[in-house]
Amino acid sequence: MRRLLDDSAHLIRPAVVLLAAMAIFLAVRSAIIPKAFGQYGHYRPGALALVRSHPIAFGGQDTCVMCHDQQAAARAAGRHAHVACEACHGPLAQHADDPTAYVPKLPDVADLCRRCHEKDAAKPASFPQVATAEHSGGVPCKSCHQPHNPHL
Amino acid sequence: MDISRRDIFKVGGKLLVLASVGATLEQITGAEPASDAYRMADHWWGMIVDIDKCIGCGNCVRACSQENKVPQGYFRTWVERYQVEEGKPPHVESPQGAIDGFPPLTRTDLKSFFVPKLCNHCVDSPCVQVCPVGATFVSPDGVVLVDQNYCLGCRYCVQACPYGCRYLHPETQTVDKCTLCYHRITKGLTTACCESCPTGARLLVDFKNPKDPVHEILRTHKVQVLKPYMATGAKVYYENLDGEVR
Numbered sequence: 001m002r003r004l005l006d007d008s009a010h011l012i013r014p015a016v017v018l019l020a021a022m023a024i025f026l027a028v029r030s031a032i033i034p035k036a037f038g039q040y041g042h043y044r045p046g047a048l049a050l051v052r053s054h055p056i057a058f059g060g061q062d063t064c065v066m067c068h069d070q071q072a073a074a075r076a077a078g079r080h081a082h083v084a085c086e087a088c089h090g091p092l093a094q095h096a097d098d099p100t101a102y103v104p105k106l107p108d109v110a111d112l113c114r115r116c117h118e119k120d121a122a123k124p125a126s127f128p129q130v131a132t133a134e135h136s137g138g139v140p141c142k143s144c145h146q147p148h149n150p151h152l
Numbered sequence: 153m154d155i156s157r158r159d160i161f162k163v164g165g166k167l168l169v170l171a172s173v174g175a176t177l178e179q180i181t182g183a184e185p186a187s188d189a190y191r192m193a194d195h196w197w198g199m200i201v202d203i204d205k206c207i208g209c210g211n212c213v214r215a216c217s218q219e220n221k222v223p224q225g226y227f228r229t230w231v232e233r234y235q236v237e238e239g240k241p242p243h244v245e246s247p248q249g250a251i252d253g254f255p256p257l258t259r260t261d262l263k264s265f266f267v268p269k270l271c272n273h274c275v276d277s278p279c280v281q282v283c284p285v286g287a288t289f290v291s292p293d294g295v296v297l298v299d300q301n302y303c304l305g306c307r308y309c310v311q312a313c314p315y316g317c318r319y320l321h322p323e324t325q326t327v328d329k330c331t332l333c334y335h336r337i338t339k340g341l342t343t344a345c346c347e348s349c350p351t352g353a354r355l356l357v358d359f360k361n362p363k364d365p366v367h368e369i370l371r372t373h374k375v376q377v378l379k380p381y382m383a384t385g386a387k388v389y390y391e392n393l394d395g396e397v398r
Contacts, residue, residue: 043289047299054335083350122264
């Protein structure tokens with residue numbers, strides 16, 4: 001028996017090293033892979049929280065009308081009733097969080113109106129659109145139309 | 153080379169340190185989603201896009217960029233303008249993803265329309281199937297997301313997406329894509345693109361909400377998904393979709 005062990009020593013030693021390496025590999029692997037991995041599928045559930053932690057830029061229509069009821073009423077009565085405030089005014093969650101710390105600038109009407117209402121053959125025919133150069137000849141839209149209730 | 157017992161202990165000690173670093177890593181990466189009122193099992197998100205309402209203003213593209221800090225020149229959503237002439241392949245354009253809209257089109261002798269595009273949040277998504285490290289997945293509420301901590305940046309999913317909705321973020325070197333504003337919809341808000349769409353061409357829908365208008369729309373309107381032959385289980389439905397749209 002003893003002789004057999006002595007003769008196979010050159011096999012036992014690498015076998016021990018191999019087993020030790022495998023044990024270390026498994027230990028490190030179980031330490032690195034999060035325990036919850038695979039809870040919902042082949043991914044890390046913590047990733048959901050990571051994606052959710054992204055900051056919000058658009059405060060949402062409901063937030064705007066909490067303070068700006070006058071503008072909201074004018075808008076609700078006109079053709080822009082279904083256009084959200086931030087569609088024209090831009091992302092303003094920061095302003096909603098602290099109205100004094102972040103005061104938004106008024107949008108540039110020359111550019112703003114044209115983006116939606118410039119005549120384009122690809123636009124649905126029922127959508128109100130004008131070739132601005134012919135329609136106003138460079139006069140700003142705002143001199144005739146009120147953006148919150150644009151009907152003349 | 154002789155290996156003394158001392159050497160073995162030295163190596164063993166280093167391995168121990170490595171293992172404990174791994175354990176700390178687990179504490180960082182294994183964080184559970186915060187428990188709050190939002191229950192993932194109660195939702196199944198998708199979108200309905202009405203092509204006949206889209207005016208190609210590019211509001212959605214701008215809003216998406218601002219909300220999600222999309223790097224310049226990359227797009228999570230974009231708008232295409234199709235010009236279809238009989239007997240010819242369609243002419244499709246999307247200048248800078250239509251972030252500043254389109255130059256006016258005056259030709260009235262052909263069929264033309266706008267098509268907003270975004271991740272289709274497929275149920276059987278090819279991008280998820282090819283990810284070698286489990287970095288991209290369909291969340292329990294039906295949104296295809298990327299784990300920025302796990303993504304290797306191998307771009308396999310970028311190639312796999314039949315809709316071209318993924319890109320490699322130039323700074324993080326990980327894959328980035330539309331999250332369907334997961335950080336908003338899980339807090340009761342709509343997506344940035346839907347919020348800023350002036351004509352209501354885009355509508356965020358929740359298939360698991362029995363009161364959601366999606367059920368009425370799917371029951372009464374003619375809808376189609378993009379590339380249905382790919383069998384990806386796309387959840388972005390298009391109303392009034394032309395057969396030329398790819």
